[in-house]
Amino acid sequence: AQKVTxxxxxxxxxxxxDVTLDCVYETRDTTYYLFWYKQPPSxxxxxxxxxxxxxxxxxxxxxxxxxxxxxxxxxxxxITASQVVDSAVYFCALSGVSGGYNKLIFxxxxxxxxxP
Amino acid sequence: xxxxxxxxRYKIIEKKQPVAFWCNPISGHNTLYWYRQNLGxxxxxxxxxENEEAVDDSQLxxxxxxxxxxxxxxxxxxxxxxxxxxxxxxxxxxxxxxxLYGYTFGSxxxxxxx
Numbered sequence: 001a002q003k004v005t006x007x008x009x010x011x012x013x014x015x016x017x018d019v020t021l022d023c024v025y026e027t028r029d030t031t032y033y034l035f036w037y038k039q040p041p042s043x044x045x046x047x048x049x050x051x052x053x054x055x056x057x058x059x060x061x062x063x064x065x066x067x068x069x070x071x072x073x074x075x076x077x078x079i080t081a082s083q084v085v086d087s088a089v090y091f092c093a094l095s096g097v098s099g100g101y102n103k104l105i106f107x108x109x110x111x112x113x114x115x116p
Numbered sequence: 117x118x119x120x121x122x123x124x125r126y127k128i129i130e131k132k133q134p135v136a137f138w139c140n141p142i143s144g145h146n147t148l149y150w151y152r153q154n155l156g157x158x159x160x161x162x163x164x165x166e167n168e169e170a171v172d173d174s175q176l177x178x179x180x181x182x183x184x185x186x187x188x189x190x191x192x193x194x195x196x197x198x199x200x201x202x203x204x205x206x207x208x209x210x211x212x213x214x215x216l217y218g219y220t221f222g223s224x225x226x227x228x229x230x
Contacts, residue, residue: 004158037221043205044119045159045221091158102172102214104151106158 002027004094006107013082014115021077021110023092029053032096034068034075035104039089048090051075082114118142120222122208128228134196137225141189141210147217148185150193151207153224159207165191166214198229 003026013019025034036048049059051068059066063080079086089111093104121140129135141148146167151159162181164172167188176183180199185191195202205224211217 009156042223043226044223045207045209047218047220050218093158100214102164103161104159104219106160108157 002029002094002096002099002105004092004105004107006090006092006110008110009108010111010113012113012115015084016081017114018078018080019082019112019114021079021090021092021112023075023077023107025073025075025092025094027094027096029096029098032094033101035093035095036066036075036077037091037093037106039091039109041088045091048077079112082112084114084116087112087114120208120210120220122206122222122225124225125223126226126228128230129198131200131229132197134194135198135227136195137193137206137208137227139191139193139208139210139222141191141208142220145210145212145220146188147211147214148191149209149211149219150183150191151209151221153205153207155204162193162206164214171214195227198227200229203227203229 005024032053034051037045056068065078067076089109091109092107095101123138148165150162153159163176163183165185168185183193205226207224209219209221211219
């Protein structure tokens with residue numbers, strides 16, 4: 001079975017603080033993809049990143065960075081110098097080869113509140 | 117380019133009433149998904165279409181839910197009759213094809229059953 005766990009239900013920080021959102025996944029697939037999505041109050045899911053299981057290089061995009069560690073089945077997301085506009089619910093998701101990569105398995109999400 | 121368009125944005129109905137949601141995917145996207153997102157949870161796949169064919173409806177509660185995608189473009193998801201537990205956000209997504217093509221999600225329809 002495939003499962004994604006986001007243990008942090010809610011995080012509250014003050015603007016300019018760094019914040020890390022944790023994601024732990026379970027899968028028996030040897031090939032899979034991991035995703036992060038942002039869901040602002042407007043409701044749509046905004047794609048942030050996709051990482052395949054063979055690529056453990058960390059990635060940085062502006063204030064966002066991602067740390068993929070296969071050994072611990074984790075794919076954590078860090079926002080540096082957080083801003084009020086980062087306030088949203090963030091979802092980690094998994095898509096595996098056993099499902100033809102046709103199905104996203106989402107975690108329960110982490111609600112991030114960034115206060116001025 | 118217009119994104120995935122869903123309507124209505126919000127819907128409040130009494131239990132046992134029928135309800136329908138509409139989705140217009142991105143032009144040229146052959147694959148269309150319906151996900152349901154319960155409060156405080158991540159979205160869960162209900163059904164996936166390749167063109168007009170429903171290729172994965174294993175998670176769709178077929179006793180009360182139905183979906184169609186005529187001509188392989190717009191799609192409608194229907195619930196009849198609605199139950200209190202159907203209150204959720206129904207998200208539509210589309211992609212160029214199955215697998216690893218990028219998914220684009222709509223803003224969803226928030227259904228409240230009273």
